[in-house]
Amino acid sequence: MKKSRLGKIIEIIENNDVETQEDLALRLKEAGFAVTQATVSRDIRELKLTKVTTLSGKQKYVVLSEDGKRGDKYTRVLSDGLVSMDMAQNILVVKTVSGMAMAVAAALDELKFDEIVGCIAGDDTIFVAVRTVSETKSLMEKISNIVTK
Secondary structure (H helix, E strand, O other), rough: OOOHHHHHHHHHHOOOOOOOHHHHHHHHHOOOOOOOHHHHEEEEEEEEEEEOOOOOOEEEEEOOOOOOOOOHHHHHHHHEEEEEEEOOOEEEEEOOOOOOOHHHHHHHHHHOOOOEEEEEEOEEEEEEEEEOHHHHHHHHHHHHHOOOO
């Protein structure tokens, strides 16, 4: 039962902009799952869901988990959140949609680009430390290829 409920949660948040635990609980109940707020809260932690800001300024849950579709989820977060990139020597400066810098930085970390030493995220800007200038150019090209697919 738990496994099917967790699967349903992923399905719900992938297909809908779910802003609150209450909204998620209601959608689960509509799908036939008897849940409490405490159950939904535990499921959110177990699935490692996080909230990101949408283009309209609202919050929604997204999956940043260790499942079989890991790359797809992270590339989608990267594609949805990235606004622009610029380089300052071996620092890549990534501009994101307001409120999405942490999610995009987490996606960059999880995509495990060899060039990246680490990321620091604010609200809409990420500083990505890269080993060399040439690797910064290479990384920008890789990210561009992901977001233009």
